[in-house]
Amino acid sequence: MDHSERPGPFRNLAPLVLASSSPRRQEMLARLGISFETFPSEVSEAQRPLESPENYVCRLALKKAQKVASLRPRAFVLAADTTVVIGEKILGKPESLQEAREMLSMLSGREHQVLTAYAILGPQGQSRGGLSITSVVFKKLLPEEIEAYLRTPEPWDKAGAYAIQGLASYMIRRVRGSVSNVVGLPLTEAIEDLLSLGVITYRL
Numbered sequence: 471m472d473h474s475e476r477p478g479p480f481r482n483l484a485p486l487v488l489a490s491s492s493p494r495r496q497e498m499l500a501r502l503g504i505s506f507e508t509f510p511s512e513v514s515e516a517q518r519p520l521e522s523p524e525n526y527v528c529r530l531a532l533k534k535a536q537k538v539a540s541l542r543p544r545a546f547v548l549a550a551d552t553t554v555v556i557g558e559k560i561l562g563k564p565e566s567l568q569e570a571r572e573m574l575s576m577l578s579g580r581e582h583q584v585l586t587a588y589a590i591l592g593p594q595g596q597s598r599g600g601l602s603i604t605s606v607v608f609k610k611l612l613p614e615e616i617e618a619y620l621r622t623p624e625p626w627d628k629a630g631a632y633a634i635q636g637l638a639s640y641m642i643r644r645v646r647g648s649v650s651n652v653v654g655l656p657l658t659e660a661i662e663d664l665l666s667l668g669v670i671t672y673r674l
């Protein structure tokens with residue numbers, strides 16, 4: 471799918487492929503005026519034994535970018551991976567209602583970290599990327615509050631079974647760090663890299 475250019479503070483100097491099926495990542499870039507082709511990587515993998523959450527998200531972001539870069543060798547490719555970490559546990563996207571319920575109960579009244587790693591690969595072997603960590607504090611959730619939220623479509627397809635940018639915004643007491651990072655892409659860092667690689671420039 472091609473995203474036609476929208477008015478925004480940036481324009482492209484080089485073709486960009488977003489290796490992601492995440493509508494949030496697509497929307498965040500498109501809003502800024504950046505055009506890109508969407509090419510979902512369809513890479514999904516379990517954490518390896520003893521692998522830290524940091525290494526896990528970085529490995530997946532790079533793997534997604536590498537897979538799509540091999541199929542689109544003339545473009546810059548951007549990929550990312552987001553996960554929620556609470557205590558020793560990693561929360562990905564829930565696969566059942568019960569799992570989503572358990573995730574929200576775990577997050578209730580506590581602080582957790584949202585990790586997003588991104589990777590950018592270029593046609594001449596350029597490579598950039600990074601890891602961004604945001605701390606999020608949830609208010610204490612009543613059981614009926616969790617049940618009511620589970621009746622909305624929002625928990626699906628989101629790491630940790632919630633969307634900070636959506637109906638769950640009222641559940642969040644405090645955020646420390648990048649908000650766009652929680653939504654799936656640390657925009658400040660990713661934009662700096664796209665500018666320095668000459669993929670985008672300011673629209674003046």
Ligand SMILES: Cc1cn([C@H]2C[C@H](O)[C@@H](COP(=O)(O)OP(=O)(O)OP(=O)(O)O)O2)c(=O)[nH]c1=O
Nearest residue numbers: 490491492551552628629632633634652653654
């Ligand atoms: C915590 C949180 C996550 N999310 C989303 C961002 C990501 O899309 C998703 C985490 O899933 P990811 O596995 O990072 O990405 P994805 O499967 O959606 O897309 P792809 O692998 O093709 O790039 O959770 C929110 O939208 N809001 C939130 O508050």
